[in-house]
Amino acid sequence: MSGLGEWDTDAPIYDVEATSMADVDEETDEPLGAPDIVGERVAAEIDGLDLAAIAGGLVAATVTSEIHRQVKREVAPIVTEAVKGVLTPERLDALRQVAAAAAEAELSPPGEPEVVEDDVPTLYYGSVDEFVREFICPVFRRNVGEEGRADYRWSARWWESAEAITRLEALWRAWEHLRMDPSTGISVWLRDHADHHLGVLMSATGPWARSKDTAGPHEPLPYEAPPAGLFPDVRDA
Template sequence: MTIDIGRFSEAPSTDVEEPADTAAGEQKPPELVYGSAEEFLHEQLLPTYVRSVDGRSAQWCMEWYFHPEAVSRIEALWRAWEHLRLDGSTGMSVWWKDHADHHMNVLLDPRGPFHKCDMKAHRDPEPLEPKKAPEGWFPDVRTQPG
């Protein structure tokens, strides 16, 4: 079985190397390969990051999108991939080492965000509900003079 992971190895198109100028004189950002984190998850990440998910050494929830931490991490993986795929020298290695391996180890950890779920049933996550710090301990820096 061969899985196409060549998107990293494709040389950037000429419009990526020499972006067209916009009317305001800004460079046009490179086009995204994937339109959403979900598309990236199904089309790139899961087909290439294959692991045995048995509930003991690895855990996943089929309704991953109900887990805010998972959504945030998958979004981060997608955005990092879109950026690093443009680096033809070490981009793929950096993405795997610094992003995919790190976030997927957290996501798949049996004590991770899917710890109450299994491959058959989703269970809503219970967010931590810490107490608020006393008034004034963490002033809003947006309202402080520069």
């Protein structure tokens, strides 16, 4: 239809009056021409279809479905039997244990990690006294002495200064930690710890400013043992 109340002039029109009595079904009084037109159109549509392609697609889908069904029917028992052979009682117990552990970990809140003593590195030096005696004094050799004779200060009785003990203890603990880094650990210790704390301790305004202990640039720094028991070996604790 081209508009409201108008007929589409392109649509085929069946003229009932022009139809003869011979074109009318005697039993139904229906014109015989109309079904013929529909039949012709259906036939034309069918003739335009690729029947071979349609048939081929249906056959392929049917064959594929049948193959899957038969494979599943034949293979499933084989797989089931193989799984039974592999899943021994021991393996089933192991799977149960893993599943139980996973469930426990999921349901239990995380706690503090358990510290295994074997994972804690052993201290190389047992005390700050040992660290000073065996590392600081022989390694950091300086020309130390009284004011006016040398730029650096040092005291063989370093343990008489609370500041000196604190800074040397910090140096020792930092060294024990950073020595475990095989790449840049010692470099970091020298830059961030040794250069700073030794610079303060050995300066003309540090805790040993009035010390008269001397040593040449190629000699170990002066050392005097502290009172017995002042710095016990913590490795024995």
